[in-house]
Each structure stands twice: as C-alpha cells, then as structure tokens.
Amino acid sequence: MSQKDITILGETIKPGEGKTINMEIARLHTMTKLKIPIIVERSKIDGPVVLFSAGLHGDEINGTEIVRQIITRNINKPKTGTIICMPVVNIFGFINKSREFPDGRDLNRVFPGSKMGSLASRFAYHLLKEIVPHIEYAVDFHAGGASRFNAPQIRIVPNNPELKDLSDVFNAPFTLYSKNIAGSFRNACGKLGVKMLLFEGGKSLDLNSEITEEGVQGAKRLLNELGMLNPKKTAHIAAAPTKYILTSxxxxxxxxxxxxxxxxxxxxxxxxxxxxxxxxxxxxxxxxxxxxxxxxxxxxxxxxxxxxxxxxxxxxxxxx
Structure with a gap:
C-alpha cells in the first residue's frame, strides 16, 4: 500500500513525502476557520499504514501530548510504510475544553456518521471516508473523564488473537478486555478491518509525564514490531509484561x-x-x-x- 500514492481530501502524498493536510468541515459561529491538521509522513519503502489519533474527546489532552511527542521526536518518520498523526481530532471540544462537539454530541458515539447529519456526525463521516480507508493499524489515545484518573492501559475486544499480539507488543502496564461500544471510532474501524488499540491513561484536562512516556514508548514498540520505527530511534523494553484484566x-x-x-x-x-x-x-x-x-x-x-x-x-x- 505504501508504494502507491495516498490521496486525502484531494491532496496526494507520494512515497517518500511528508505533508500536513488541513481538514475543514465547519467554521466557528464567528466565521473563523477551524483547521484540523492531518500530519502524514511516508517512507519510500513499502510497508504498513499506521494512524496515531487523539483528542476524539476534546478535553482529553494527555493523548494529544503523546501524539505531539511522537511528531516532535521524529518517531512519526517511518523506516518503511506510512504514519498518519492526528493530535486533535475534536478541535471544537479542544478549544472549549469540553468532551463534546458544539452540537452537544459525543463524537465517539456517532460513527459511522452521516454526510448530512449533525456536526459531529458529519465529521465522523469524513473521518471514515478520507482517513480510515488508507490505514491498517491504529492507536487511539484517550484519558479518563470527570476527574477519574486511568492507569495506563490498552483496551481490546475479547477473542481477537491479532489484537492481543499487538497489545503484547505495545505492552502498557495493563490491558483490559472490553467490548466495542456502538457508535465508537474503535467499533467503526474494526468493522472496516483496521486493527486498533485504544490507549487510556491519565485524566481529562491534565498532563502527566509518566502517562505520556508510557504512550510514546508503546507506540515505538509497536512501530518496531511492524518494521517501521525510525532507525535513529530505540524501542525500550517495558519493565514487566502487561497485566491482562479479564473482569473488573x-x-x-x-x-x-x-x-x-x-x-x-x-x-x-x-x-x-x-x-x-x-x-x-x-x-x-x-x-x-x-x-x-x-x-x-x-x-x-x-x-x-x-x-x-x-x-x-x-x-x-x-x-x-
């Protein structure tokens, strides 16, 4: 897939190229444009396509910091394949420091969305249409809501050996088995064949350096396993194997x-x-x-x- 041109929102990214594409679905009520950056880095060598996304809930900013560090530390420049980074998916909620879209809807409950639906629904529709068809693997970064602090953890659906193998590689301190929620990004990606890990860590409206480092190191281990890690970077071995939680x-x-x-x-x-x-x-x-x-x-x-x-x-x- 990586050897082919990738076209997102009408812009083409060739193998070996890097480009930031701005998604504009709607404007603020002041007519101010809101641009959601999609940062794409491609190797000339064929390989998988991986998405690192965060900020699906606008107040879960620790995930945004993880993806930001993946970018600033040049981890997103792959040895092979393509890495797509979206540090802030819900830019509307990010601006307002809120979980929801301005229409009051939770973006993570409206997938697959609708071209003519609510604002959140329209955004979900374009995300699935423009981004997801290109990707094979994804890590979506989240944090706990309502002042609840999550220990760093990966969430995967039960009875999926491929996702379990990827979770072993990411090796967060904990892995929880949890069913996909109807209308969620994870559920929609799963139906389209994308292998997604959902990372939870920290709490909303908070930055925590330990959580950030867990997310960054897990991402590096995943890329290393896929043969994509920038050769200038090292994937550090985790202190202990992830603890699988069957029930809680x-x-x-x-x-x-x-x-x-x-x-x-x-x-x-x-x-x-x-x-x-x-x-x-x-x-x-x-x-x-x-x-x-x-x-x-x-x-x-x-x-x-x-x-x-x-x-x-x-x-x-x-x-x-």
Whole structure:
C-alpha cells in the first residue's frame, strides 16, 4: 500500500513525502476557520499504514501530548510504510475544553456518521471516508473523564488473537478486555478491518509525564514490531509484561462529602484495605472506604467532592 500514492481530501502524498493536510468541515459561529491538521509522513519503502489519533474527546489532552511527542521526536518518520498523526481530532471540544462537539454530541458515539447529519456526525463521516480507508493499524489515545484518573492501559475486544499480539507488543502496564461500544471510532474501524488499540491513561484536562512516556514508548514498540520505527530511534523494553484484566468492578461512594483518596491508580490493594475517606465539611463524620476485594486500581477518582453513588475506584477482579 505504501508504494502507491495516498490521496486525502484531494491532496496526494507520494512515497517518500511528508505533508500536513488541513481538514475543514465547519467554521466557528464567528466565521473563523477551524483547521484540523492531518500530519502524514511516508517512507519510500513499502510497508504498513499506521494512524496515531487523539483528542476524539476534546478535553482529553494527555493523548494529544503523546501524539505531539511522537511528531516532535521524529518517531512519526517511518523506516518503511506510512504514519498518519492526528493530535486533535475534536478541535471544537479542544478549544472549549469540553468532551463534546458544539452540537452537544459525543463524537465517539456517532460513527459511522452521516454526510448530512449533525456536526459531529458529519465529521465522523469524513473521518471514515478520507482517513480510515488508507490505514491498517491504529492507536487511539484517550484519558479518563470527570476527574477519574486511568492507569495506563490498552483496551481490546475479547477473542481477537491479532489484537492481543499487538497489545503484547505495545505492552502498557495493563490491558483490559472490553467490548466495542456502538457508535465508537474503535467499533467503526474494526468493522472496516483496521486493527486498533485504544490507549487510556491519565485524566481529562491534565498532563502527566509518566502517562505520556508510557504512550510514546508503546507506540515505538509497536512501530518496531511492524518494521517501521525510525532507525535513529530505540524501542525500550517495558519493565514487566502487561497485566491482562479479564473482569473488573467499580466501587461507588456510599456517602456524599469531601473525598480524600489515599491510593494511586496502578497500585495493588488487598481486600479490606482502607483506600479512601469520605468526610462531611463540618466535622460530623468520617467514613472509611475499604477495598471490597484484592486487585489493581485501574481507575481512581481525583475529585475533591463526591456524591453518593459516584464511581470512585475501578478495581481488577480476575487477571488473565
């Protein structure tokens, strides 16, 4: 595929070329143009086509930082094949520091979209029409929402040996089996034959250097496995094999109040261990939150205030 010309939005990129193509689907209400950069780097040598995307949710900026570093560190200049980078897919949400599009829709729930649908739906349609037909592999970078911090993890569908092999190569600290969600980018890509890994790490409206490095190093390991890694770069071996999580469970707050979290995402806790306290603002009560079972904390709520029923921890139940 790499030896052929690639045409995106009417612009052709030949083997050995690099080009930034600006996608313009709509403007702001001020008539200001919004350009979504699509950064394409091609080798002269035939090879796979890989997409690194982030910012599908506009407030999940840690993924944007991962893709930015892939670009600035010249990791996106392949030895073979083609690398396409989209650091900010939902530029509208990025500007507004919000998850959704201006029409209130979640872009990650409207795929495959419609040419004449809502703004988010139209964007999804063009993304699938112009970008996805060219790619064979993809890593879509996300972060936890609503002040919930995700330990660095890859999510793949169950019973897919090819994706499991790729997850082994990426080697994030954790890999979760999760079914595709209807209307999601991952689901749409899967139906079109694209092998996609979904990376989750950190939380919305936050940058975390450890999460960023996990994402960058995983991307390098993946490119190295595909024979695409820039020869000037080295793919570092991860400290330990990824831990596969077959099942997991949420812990929810039994009380409303000030939330004092004592555990970081990624830590192992034992059943009955005190992992947080919930207190009222007036010194009347202090409630202990104990781990209902032993496991790894794969998501931890960093909010200072919680309400009864809020998700506060996500803990692994069964490892693979």
């Amino acid at each position: 469970a949420w812990v929810r707050a039994r009380n409303s109040g000030l939330f004092q979290n004592q555990i970081k995402a990624g830590q192992y806790v034992t059943k009955g261990e005190v992992i947080a306290h919930i207190t009222d603002p007036f010194g009347k009560f202090e409630k202990k939150v104990r781990a209902p079972h032993s496991g790894y904390i794969i998501n931890s709520n960093d909010a200072p205030i919680v309400y009864q029923g809020d998700a506060i921890f996500h803990i692994s139940v069964k490892l693979g």
